[in-house]
Amino acid sequence: MDTFALIVTIGVALGFTYTNGFHDSANAIATSVSTRALTPKAALAMAAVMNLAGAFLGSGVAKTVSKGLIETPQGRSGMAVLFAALVGAIVWNLVTWYFGLPSSSSHALFGGMVGAALAGGITVIWSGVVEKVVIPMFLSPVVGLVVGYLVMLAILWMFRKSNPHKAKRGFRIAQTVSAAAMALGHGLQDAQKTMGVVVMALTIADVQNGDSIPTWVKFACAAMLSLGTYAGGWRIMRTLGRRIIELDPPQGFAAETTAASILYTTSYVFQAPVSTTHVITSAIMGVGATKRVKAVRWGVAKNIVAGWFITMPAAAVVAAVSYWIVELIF
Template sequence: MDTFSLVVTVAVALGFTYTNGFHDSANAIATSVSTRALTPRAALLMAAVMNLIGAFAGSGVAKTVSKGIIETPHGDHGMWILFSALVGAIAWNLITWYFGLPSSSSHALFGGMVGAALAGGIGVIWHGVIEKVVIPMVVSPVVGLIVGYLVMTAIMWLFRRANPHRAQRGFRIAQTVSAAAMALGHGLQDAAKTMGVVVMALTIAGHQDDASIPLWVKLACATMLSLGTYAGGWRIMRTLGRRIIELQPPQGFAAESTAASIMYAASYGFSAPISTTHVITSAIMGAGATKRVKAVRWGVAKNIVTGWFITMPAAAVVAAVVYAVVHFAFE
């Protein structure tokens, strides 16, 4: 096994984690910033720290990624398949970041893995893709929308006699906690996905033969995700925080609490790699719809959801093209 290909692949995986961080930083903090519960820099720092902690909170998602999406390829050929998958995911992250579209870094990665595997003649574990990726991709936003609506409805009923100004101040404080919980869930989910890819690369290179995650891999992925988060994705933050709906602190708290709960349930209950972007966006829509259905800018929401559905195939196509170039150049 060429050490160079291993080093390059791991470096690109860490680069993907960084783009994941700044692309998805809005997931954790956009609602808190838009409601002025936290200043942007304080929110980013908090999210970066909680991402770092979340990366060490569980490994079920990482094992799903390393063993449940594509067959483990072998040799330099396999390493370049992983490389192509990561480049495809990074390219889609940068494209959607540029246009301020909150798409899923997770599904960009999975699409890249599937596209590179098909181009490279490696087996795709289709039942794993359907059970662990496609079904959660459809179910989690629906759950987020419904639960976000129900949680916000419950808050409105519980605080129906409260002083409005005092309640607003209280929910601004509560949002500090819900945003931290959201950021912790983001680290638990998204750092683990890159850990799974790095473990697969180490397995291909013959450095390990199981799905355990070395400490240095956890540290490297957690650090890069945190650095990317602190860099901040302001374009996407504006979309989540303002363009879908003008949020108030109670709605922000409801959306963040809902999304965090769904991520914990998916991680610990099913080891399912769900999209933090899908969950928080749908929870914002659900919580916002309690004002009135027309308060949500459904045209913006439609564009976002359309982006969700094209993310996997688009990243797959880019990854397949990258693999073709790499295959021609190096193999």
């Protein structure tokens, strides 16, 4: 196997992880920044550290990505499939970042994998795609919306007799914890997805057998996600923090706590790669709806959800075209 092709593919995988970091940094900290619980620089630094830590807390999602979605491709064309899949995901990340649209980096990667596999004649494990990607894609936002709504209702009931100003100060402090938990869940989920792709590349190149994740792969993916997070994603942060609804500290705490809980549950219980973007966005909508349904800017929400549905097909098309170009040139 061409060592150069392996190095390039791993480099592109780490590049994707970096774009994931600055694209999805808003997931962890937008609510804390918008409620002024944390300054932007402090929030980004905290999120970067927690992303790094979260990447080392599990491997179930990485194994799902490396084994459960497409058959491990072999030979030169197999490496081209992985390369094209990553290109498709990176292009979609950059496009949605430019327009400030909080789409899913995860589903961009999955769409890229499926599109490149189909273009390269690689078997797609459709049962795995449906069970591990499509069902969670529809289910996790619904759960985020409902749980976020219920958590906020519980907070409103528990603190109904409290002084509003004191309660908000307390929740502003509590948000430092919930934001850290959200960032930890982001690292747990999203770093593992790239780890799974790198393991596939190493398997294709006969560098290793099995789906174990080398320590250097964990560290490299975690570091790139952390660096990308610290670079920040201000365009998307404004969308999540202010354009959907003007959040106050209790609402921010409820949304982050809801999202973090869902990320841990899906990672450890189901080993399912869910989108941190879908989860936090839907949690914000659910929390906001307790104020009054019209408080949520549903027009903005509609555009975001539309972006979710076109992410996988769009990334798949870009990945397929990328594969054909690679095959044509090389």
